[in-house]
Amino acid sequence: MAAPIVKRVVIAGGGTAGWVAAAALVKQLGPLLDITLVESDEIGTIGVGESTIPTSRSFHQLLGINEAAFMRHTQSTFKLGIAFENWGKIGDRYIHSFGEIGRKSTWMAPFHHFWMEAQAQGFGGSLDDYCYELQAANAERFATGETATLSYAYHLDATLYAQALRKLAEPAGVKRVEGKIDRVERDPESGFITALVLDSGTRIEGDLFLDCTGFRGLLIEQTLETGYEDWTHWLKTNxxxxxxxxxxxxxxxxxxxxxxxxxxxxxxxxxxxxxxxxxxxxxxxxxxxxxxxxxxxxxxxxxxxxxxxxYRTGRRRKVWNGNCVALGLASGFIEPLESTSIHLVKIAITRLIESFPFGGISPAATERFNTNSRLEMEHIRDFIILHYHLNRRDEPFWQRCREMDVPETLTQRIAAFRDGALAYQENVDLFRVDSWVQVLMGQGLTPEGYHQLAKMMPPAELRQALSGLKETVAGAVAKLPAHDAFLRSYCPAV
Incomplete structure (x- = not known):
C-alpha cells in the first residue's frame, strides 16, 4: 500500500462534476467518509453540459432521485436521441436514437442484417421504421411508465442540476467550504497531496482529493504535472x-x-x-x-x-495520479457532440466507489482504474471522429476531416462495417451496436455485404416479420401523447 487509510475526501471545485461526485459519495458511502467540497461563488462554471444519455437514469436511481421532482427543478425535457443535420452532405438528416432497432432474438446476427436481406429482395422500407424511440422522436411524442417503455435521457439546466445535487448532498453530510484555492500542499516524500490552502488562510487536509476544477486541472495538472494526450490532430474543433x-x-x-x-x-x-x-x-x-x-x-x-x-481535445495521461482523481473537464475533453461529458463524470465516480481505497491507495487498483478510463475515452473518441470522417461535404474543414488518418481502432470498425455490415460493442464501449449502425449508415456508409444467416429465413416469413414490427412501432407511437403535453402533466416547470 502506498498511503494510509482513506477517510477524508476533499473535492476541489463544484459545478456539475463536483456535486455529482459529492452526492454519489455521500449517498453510497456517507457514514464511512468525511467529505468536504471547496468552491468559490466568484469562479464561474462552463455550464454547457445540458444534454445527457440514458445512463443518467440509472445513476439517479442509485441516488434515490425522484424523476419528476428533479425534472421540475432543473426545467428538464426528455431526450430520445440526437438529430444530425447536414453531416454526410448538406440536406442530409438522420437520428441517432437511444432505442433498439428491430427486436432482440435468438438469431446470431443483429436485426440490420435481416433488413438488408429484405432490401435485396425489394422490400423492408427504411431501417428507421423499426426503432420505437426514433419514430417517437420524429413524431415529437413521449410518455414514460409501464405502458411506454421508451429508452430516454434528459435535456437539463446544468446550473440548476448542480444546485439540485447540492441540496441532496449537504443535508446528507457533505461539508461545503466557500473560497478560492491559493495553493496545494504535498508530502515531500510520497508526492501525495496533503492539503488545500484557501486565500483566506483556511487549510483543508485530506486523504483523497477529487479535482473538479475544469480545464485548468489545478490539482491533476498544475500541481501533479500529470501530462496531457492531445487529440486535436483528429478532432479539429477547439x-x-x-x-x-x-x-x-x-x-x-x-x-x-x-x-x-x-x-x-x-x-x-x-x-x-x-x-x-x-x-x-x-x-x-x-x-x-x-x-x-x-x-x-x-x-x-x-x-x-x-x-x-x-478547449483542447484529449485526455490526462492518468485520471488517477497518486491520491488525486480528476473528474469532468479536469480529466480531459472530447467535445459535446454525443453528450458524453456528464456520463464520464458519473461512470468515473461510480468506478471509484466500486474500488474505493479505504485501506490505502493500491497502485494495482489505480492502474486498473486508469486503464478502464483510458479505453472508455478512446472508444468515445473514435465514435465522435466517425461523424467527422465519414462525410461528403466540399468545404476545406470537411475535406480535411475526410482525408485525415484516423485511429487504427476506428479504421477497423469502418472496414468491418463496409465489408460485411459488422458492428460490435467492446466491453468498455459506451455505445451499443445499434448506435454504431445508426451513425455509420446515417453518415452514408452502405455495407457491401451482410451476414448470410439472414437468408435462412424464408422470404414470406421475413416479409411478415418486418411488416409486423413496423406496424407495432407505428401503433405504439400513435398512442403516445405529444412531448410538450406529457411534460405539462408530468413535471411542469415551477
Missing part, C-alpha cells in the same frame, strides 16, 4: 460560443446537431428556454464569424451575449 434563448415553440424530445462549414451547432430545448451553441475550428472560422453565424441562426431572443469557450 472553440465554442454558447448562448441561451427564449423558447419560441414546444420543446422537441431530441437534441439537434447541425453541421456548418467549420463545425456544428447545437440546440437543446428545455421547458423554459433553449440552450444553443456553435462549435468551430479556429483554423477555419474566426471568432467574429462564429459569433455572427450563431446569432444569425438561433431562434428566439438571446438571454445574454454569447460566451466564448476554448
Amino acid at each position: 472553440s465554442a460560443y454558447a448562448v441561451q434563448t427564449e423558447a419560441v415553440g414546444p420543446p422537441r424530445p431530441y437534441t439537434r446537431a447541425i453541421a456548418h462549414e467549420a463545425g456544428w451547432r447545437w440546440q437543446i430545448p428545455l421547458q423554459h428556454r433553449v440552450g444553443n451553441g456553435l462549435v468551430f475550428a479556429s483554423d477555419y472560422m474566426s471568432d467574429d464569424e462564429a459569433k455572427a453565424k450563431l446569432l444569425a441562426e438561433i431562434d428566439g431572443r438571446p438571454l445574454f451575449d454569447p460566451r466564448l469557450i476554448r
Whole structure:
C-alpha cells in the first residue's frame, strides 16, 4: 500500500462534476467518509453540459432521485436521441436514437442484417421504421411508465442540476467550504497531496482529493504535472460560443446537431428556454464569424451575449495520479457532440466507489482504474471522429476531416462495417451496436455485404416479420401523447 487509510475526501471545485461526485459519495458511502467540497461563488462554471444519455437514469436511481421532482427543478425535457443535420452532405438528416432497432432474438446476427436481406429482395422500407424511440422522436411524442417503455435521457439546466445535487448532498453530510484555492500542499516524500490552502488562510487536509476544477486541472495538472494526450490532430474543433434563448415553440424530445462549414451547432430545448451553441475550428472560422453565424441562426431572443469557450481535445495521461482523481473537464475533453461529458463524470465516480481505497491507495487498483478510463475515452473518441470522417461535404474543414488518418481502432470498425455490415460493442464501449449502425449508415456508409444467416429465413416469413414490427412501432407511437403535453402533466416547470 502506498498511503494510509482513506477517510477524508476533499473535492476541489463544484459545478456539475463536483456535486455529482459529492452526492454519489455521500449517498453510497456517507457514514464511512468525511467529505468536504471547496468552491468559490466568484469562479464561474462552463455550464454547457445540458444534454445527457440514458445512463443518467440509472445513476439517479442509485441516488434515490425522484424523476419528476428533479425534472421540475432543473426545467428538464426528455431526450430520445440526437438529430444530425447536414453531416454526410448538406440536406442530409438522420437520428441517432437511444432505442433498439428491430427486436432482440435468438438469431446470431443483429436485426440490420435481416433488413438488408429484405432490401435485396425489394422490400423492408427504411431501417428507421423499426426503432420505437426514433419514430417517437420524429413524431415529437413521449410518455414514460409501464405502458411506454421508451429508452430516454434528459435535456437539463446544468446550473440548476448542480444546485439540485447540492441540496441532496449537504443535508446528507457533505461539508461545503466557500473560497478560492491559493495553493496545494504535498508530502515531500510520497508526492501525495496533503492539503488545500484557501486565500483566506483556511487549510483543508485530506486523504483523497477529487479535482473538479475544469480545464485548468489545478490539482491533476498544475500541481501533479500529470501530462496531457492531445487529440486535436483528429478532432479539429477547439472553440465554442454558447448562448441561451427564449423558447419560441414546444420543446422537441431530441437534441439537434447541425453541421456548418467549420463545425456544428447545437440546440437543446428545455421547458423554459433553449440552450444553443456553435462549435468551430479556429483554423477555419474566426471568432467574429462564429459569433455572427450563431446569432444569425438561433431562434428566439438571446438571454445574454454569447460566451466564448476554448478547449483542447484529449485526455490526462492518468485520471488517477497518486491520491488525486480528476473528474469532468479536469480529466480531459472530447467535445459535446454525443453528450458524453456528464456520463464520464458519473461512470468515473461510480468506478471509484466500486474500488474505493479505504485501506490505502493500491497502485494495482489505480492502474486498473486508469486503464478502464483510458479505453472508455478512446472508444468515445473514435465514435465522435466517425461523424467527422465519414462525410461528403466540399468545404476545406470537411475535406480535411475526410482525408485525415484516423485511429487504427476506428479504421477497423469502418472496414468491418463496409465489408460485411459488422458492428460490435467492446466491453468498455459506451455505445451499443445499434448506435454504431445508426451513425455509420446515417453518415452514408452502405455495407457491401451482410451476414448470410439472414437468408435462412424464408422470404414470406421475413416479409411478415418486418411488416409486423413496423406496424407495432407505428401503433405504439400513435398512442403516445405529444412531448410538450406529457411534460405539462408530468413535471411542469415551477
